[in-house]
Amino acid sequence: MTALVIAEHDHAAVRPATLNAVTAALACMAGDVHVLVAGSNLGDAVKAAAGIVGVSRVVAVDSPFLADNLAENLAAQIVSMSEGYSHILFAASANGKSVAPRVAALLDVAAISEITRVIAPDTFERPIYAGNVIATVRSGDAIKVLTVRTTSFNAAAATGGVATVENADAVADFGKSRFIGREIHRSERPELTTAEVIVAGGRGLGSAEKFMDVLAPLADRLNAGLGASLAAVDEGYAPNDWQVGQTGKIVAPQLYIACGISGAVQHLTGIQDSKVIVAINADEEAPIFSIADYGLVADLFVAVPELVAALGPEPR
CATH class of the missing domain: 3.40.50.620 (HUPs)
Known part of the structure; x- marks a missing residue:
């Protein structure tokens, strides 16, 4: 065979x-x-x-x-x-x-x-x-x-x-479709499917501006990829290629930090192979806590900046 x-x-x-x-x-x-x-x-x-x-x-x-x-x-x-x-x-x-x-x-x-x-x-x-x-x-x-x-x-x-x-010889052009163009999103951050650390946000961030203002500093400190839930993508807080989950990208980083993500089934399916999952959510009943290795019931707008501060200044 x-x-x-x-x-x-x-x-x-x-x-x-x-x-x-x-x-x-x-x-x-x-x-x-x-x-x-x-x-x-x-x-x-x-x-x-x-x-x-x-x-x-x-x-x-x-x-x-x-x-x-x-x-x-x-x-x-x-x-x-x-x-x-x-x-x-x-x-x-x-x-x-x-x-x-x-x-x-x-x-x-x-x-x-x-x-x-x-x-x-x-x-x-x-x-x-x-x-x-x-x-x-x-x-x-x-x-x-x-x-x-x-x-x-x-x-x-x-x-x-x-x-x-x-x-090997190539086949002839199929002829029924043609290439129009491609938009490539380039980022210095690690690609989600290969990142060792991922910081992801959900609908709880409230806006695209808050998404970046709150999560980007943490991702920068950890040299992490930035991900998002389906809900956050649907709301326009993050681009489509950041979506993590069954209908997005299946990931398995060493560390996955979920901020303001309640934990819909399709999202949990996409992250369940992560080595360590950390969840930060104000709702103690959020499904994300069922698979999290570490859970913090807290306001992410307070907890995430405090975490960034505790990590110290960004390396030069």
């Missing part, structure tokens, strides 16, 4: 989620793990993929039709080279969730989403009902198409591998 992992990359480097997907692929069988790097001008990304420990082959497909990562073109590319693979794995990112169902449909197999454990090559665990139930799913399909919840698998070592590299 051979597994194919679809690399997440920016054409220059492989994103960390790919490393977690490789670990899941290794758990699926005792055979080889290949990585597909598809895009344009891929030199550095291909080299990075070849260095991942556990990968035996990198398949590079360089084409202008793949430059903008259109889901239709990428899905067609994967299907064209699917013969011989028993498993095709994606990180459960926005990109993976877009492409994997298309690949499964074209192959006429089931897509198994957000796997959190590999029991056997054909048997997997995945959460359902917002994480309240863990389902065991067995697939009889010849090719298993999987998305991987990256927080449930350790990252494979990014360097030390010696995979061979082969180039």
